[in-house]
Amino acid sequence: MKIVFLDVKTIGEDIDLSGFDRLGEVVKYSFSTSDEVPERISDADVIIVNKVQVNARTIGAAKNLKLVCVTATGTNNLDKDYLDSRKIAWRNVAGYSTESVAQHTFAMLFFLLEKLRYYDDYVKDDHYTNDTIFTHFEEVFYELSGKTWGIIGLGNIGRRVASIAEAFGAKVIYSSPSGSAPQDGYCQVDLDTLYASSDIISVHAPLNEFTENLINKRAFSKMKKSCIFLNLGRGPIVAEQDLCDALDKDIIQAAGLDVLSTEPMAPDNPLRKIKDSRRLFITPHVAWASVEARTRLMNIILNQVTEFFRQT
Numbered sequence: 001m002k003i004v005f006l007d008v009k010t011i012g013e014d015i016d017l018s019g020f021d022r023l024g025e026v027v028k029y030s031f032s033t034s035d036e037v038p039e040r041i042s043d044a045d046v047i048i049v050n051k052v053q054v055n056a057r058t059i060g061a062a063k064n065l066k067l068v069c070v071t072a073t074g075t076n077n078l079d080k081d082y083l084d085s086r087k088i089a090w091r092n093v094a095g096y097s098t099e100s101v102a103q104h105t106f107a108m109l110f111f112l113l114e115k116l117r118y119y120d121d122y123v124k125d126d127h128y129t130n131d132t133i134f135t136h137f138e139e140v141f142y143e144l145s146g147k148t149w150g151i152i153g154l155g156n157i158g159r160r161v162a163s164i165a166e167a168f169g170a171k172v173i174y175s176s177p178s179g180s181a182p183q184d185g186y187c188q189v190d191l192d193t194l195y196a197s198s199d200i201i202s203v204h205a206p207l208n209e210f211t212e213n214l215i216n217k218r219a220f221s222k223m224k225k226s227c228i229f230l231n232l233g234r235g236p237i238v239a240e241q242d243l244c245d246a247l248d249k250d251i252i253q254a255a256g257l258d259v260l261s262t263e264p265m266a267p268d269n270p271l272r273k274i275k276d277s278r279r280l281f282i283t284p285h286v287a288w289a290s291v292e293a294r295t296r297l298m299n300i301i302l303n304q305v306t307e308f309f310r311q312t
Contacts, residue, residue, distance in 0.1 A: 145169030153205025
């Protein structure tokens with residue numbers, strides 16, 4: 001068996017992949033362009049990808065290919081109709097990053113809620129050295145307890161965020177853009193109610209016809225001026241120019257994003273101009289990437305490959 005990793009750098013060099021060596025020949029490429037893929041997988045039985053496009057152009061000449069594994073939950077990069085026509089199986093992985101993304105959600109929230117950049121700079125810039133009094137709270141902040149947390153997309157991650165928010169004493173409400181049936185034990189509301197009622201709003205939804213550009217000028221106009229908005233779902237769920245305007249015009253208090261419409265960040269992204277970290281905090285799509293989550297991800301992929309060939 002020949003296994004080809006086409007963009008192994010997206011997994012990280014700190015993750016042990018030696019288990020794949022026991023299955024056969026393993027070839028790893030840090031990154032692969034669409035033009036490079038055909039030659040690199042010409043005799044592969046399995047390809048392991050993250051963002052590489054898998055379609056007739058890239059894998060058409062791969063006569064031995066039997067299995068495509070995506071090291072992610074999203075499969076927008078797969079032409080599934082073409083894979084089906086070739087009887088090539090595909091696998092993705094769900095649930096591996098729930099704890100990691102939930103943790104990052106709260107890291108982003110507390111960075112913004114407690115104005116941590118300001119206070120860190122205050123001390124590092126030596127303003128606290130020989131200060132007048134023992135405390136300094138020029139930038140006021142509030143407790144999470146008693147606040148309303150609105151969640152858009154109540155899947156595994158959304159439910160985990162809900163449980164942690166409730167542990168802090170927050171009231172949790174949620175909305176389903178696709179109109180899914182209510183989930184027992186959770187308070188479902190319509191989107192307009194969620195926008196108007198929430199002190200914190202976090203997005204944990206997939207990108208689809210119900211969510212693309214969902215958070216736009218109209219949505220921001222309905223939010224509280226004190227609202228902290230967080231997107232840990234998919235970048236195109238948010239209309240970024242509208243978010244930029246909402247922050248510039250003080251329509252909402254602050255925003256935290258781990259995902260953007262184009263990744264890496266495009267030079268013309270309007271959010272680049274906002275330099276105040278108390279208003280906007282962006283991380284480079286890292287919420288999923290704790291060591292534990294990436295290890296769990298690759299163990300699942302290894303098991304998928306092993307089981308596939310055991311059954312065939």
